[in-house]
Amino acid sequence: MLLSKSCVYGLRASIYLASKSDEEFNSIKEMSDKLEISFHFLTKILQQLTAESLMESYKGPKGGIRLTKKGREATLLDMVIAIDGPELFTQCALGLPGCGSATPCPLHESWIETRASIQGMLERTTLSELAREGKQNKFRLMADGSFNWD
Amino acid sequence: MLLSKSCVYGLRASIYLASKSDEEFNSIKEMSDKLEISFHFLTKILQQLTAESLMESYKGPKGGIRLTKKGREATLLDMVIAIDGPELFTQCALGLPGCGSATPCPLHESWIETRASIQGMLERTTLSELAREGKQNKFRLMADGSFNWD
DNA sequence: TCTATTTAAGAGTTTATTGTCTTAAATATA
DNA sequence: TATATTTAAGACAATAAACTCTTAAATAGA
Numbered sequence: 562m563l564l565s566k567s568c569v570y571g572l573r574a575s576i577y578l579a580s581k582s583d584e585e586f587n588s589i590k591e592m593s594d595k596l597e598i599s600f601h602f603l604t605k606i607l608q609q610l611t612a613e614s615l616m617e618s619y620k621g622p623k624g625g626i627r628l629t630k631k632g633r634e635a636t637l638l639d640m641v642i643a644i645d646g647p648e649l650f651t652q653c654a655l656g657l658p659g660c661g662s663a664t665p666c667p668l669h670e671s672w673i674e675t676r677a678s679i680q681g682m683l684e685r686t687t688l689s690e691l692a693r694e695g696k697q698n699k700f701r702l703m704a705d706g707s708f709n710w711d
Numbered sequence: 712m713l714l715s716k717s718c719v720y721g722l723r724a725s726i727y728l729a730s731k732s733d734e735e736f737n738s739i740k741e742m743s744d745k746l747e748i749s750f751h752f753l754t755k756i757l758q759q760l761t762a763e764s765l766m767e768s769y770k771g772p773k774g775g776i777r778l779t780k781k782g783r784e785a786t787l788l789d790m791v792i793a794i795d796g797p798e799l800f801t802q803c804a805l806g807l808p809g810c811g812s813a814t815p816c817p818l819h820e821s822w823i824e825t826r827a828s829i830q831g832m833l834e835r836t837t838l839s840e841l842a843r844e845g846k847q848n849k850f851r852l853m854a855d856g857s858f859n860w861d
Numbered sequence: 862t863c864t865a866t867t868t869a870a871g872a873g874t875t876t877a878t879t880g881t882c883t884t885a886a887a888t889a890t891a
Numbered sequence: 892t893a894t895a896t897t898t899a900a901g902a903c904a905a906t907a908a909a910c911t912c913t914t915a916a917a918t919a920g921a
Binding site: 562563564576637648649655656657660665668672674675678681682685691694695698701702703704705 | 716722809815829831848852
C-alpha cells in the first residue's frame with residue numbers, strides 16, 4: 562500500500578474535521594464511531610498531528626479536537642509527512658541510499674516523475690478547500706459510503 | 712514505502728538475472744552476496760517468481776536460477792504483482808472498499824492518474840530491455856554502487 | 862469540592878513482515 | 892554408489908505495524 566493504515570486514518574480524520582466548524586472541538590469518540598476507526602488507535606494518530614500543530618485538542622467534558630488554522634490551510638501531504646514521514650518523497654524507489662542523478666537506479670528518472678504525481682495528488686488543495694469539495698460532491702469517507710457531510 | 716522490501720529484493724534480483732546469459736543457471740548464493748540480500752530470504756522471494764513461471768531453478772552442483780522466456784519478456788510490473796499482489800493497482804488510495812467513479816473518495820480522480828503513473832514506470836520496458844539499458848548506463852543496483860554489469 | 866467526561870500516556874497484545882537456521886530433495890561428479 | 896553442492900521447504904526468531912486496555916490528567920458542571 563502507498564500509505565500506512567495509520568496514515569489513511571489520519572487523512573480521513575483530517576477531512577472529517579475540515580468539514581466541521583472551525584471553532585468547535587469535536588468528540589474523538591464520535592469521530593471514531595462515524596469513521597469506524599478504533600478510538601484509542603485514532604487518538605494516538607491525532608496526537609502526532611497535534612504535535613505538529615496541525616490540530617489542537619481540549620480535555621474534559623465538552624472536550625475534543627479541531628484543526629488549527631495551520632491545519633486548515635495545510636494539505637494532505639502535510640498530514641502524510643507528519644504520520645508516515647517524508648521517506649516516500651525523498652527515497653529511491655528501490656531503497657538504494659546512494660541513488661541519485663549521478664548514479665541512478667534503473668527506475669530513478671521515472672520515479673522522480675511518479676513521485677511528483679503522488680505529491681501533486683496530496684497537495685492539490687488545502688483541507689478547507691477539500692471539505693468544500695467534499696460537501697459539494699458528497700465524497701466517500703467510509704467503506705459503506707454512509708458519511709453525512711452536513 | 713511504495714513497494715515492500717521483499718518486492719524490491721525481487722526486482723533487483725530480476726534485473727540482475729536479466730543482465731546474465733539466457734541459458735546459464737546463476738548461483739543464488741553468488742547473487743545474494745553481490746546484491747547484499749540475505750540468501751535464505753531471497754530464495755523464498757525467488758520461489759514466488761518461479762511459481763509464476765517468471766523464473767526457473769535447477770538443483771544440485773551447477774544449479775541455480777534464471778529468467779524464463781516469459782520472465783525476460785515480462786516487466787517489473789509483473790514481478791511486483793507476483794510478490795506484493797495487485798492491490799496497489801486496484802485499491803482506493805484511502806483503502807475504502809466501496810470507492811469508485813460512482814461514489815468516489817476525495818482522492819479518487821487523482822489517484823487513477825497517479826496509479827497509472829506508477830504502473831507506467833513499472834511496465835515501461837521488458838526486463839531484457841532493462842538489462843540492455845543497465846549495461847549501457849551502468850545503472851545502480853546496490854547501495855554502494857559497486858555492481859559490475861559485465 | 863466532587864463527580865462525570867474527555868483526551869493523554871503508557872503498557873501490553875496481536876498480526877504481518879523480515880530475517881535466520883535446519884533439514885530434505887535433487888543432481889553433478891568422483 | 893558415495894559425496895559434495897545447490898535449491899526447496901519448513902520451523903523459528905526478531906522487528907514493526909496495528910490494535911486493545913488501563914490509568915492519569917484536565918476540566919465542565921452539579
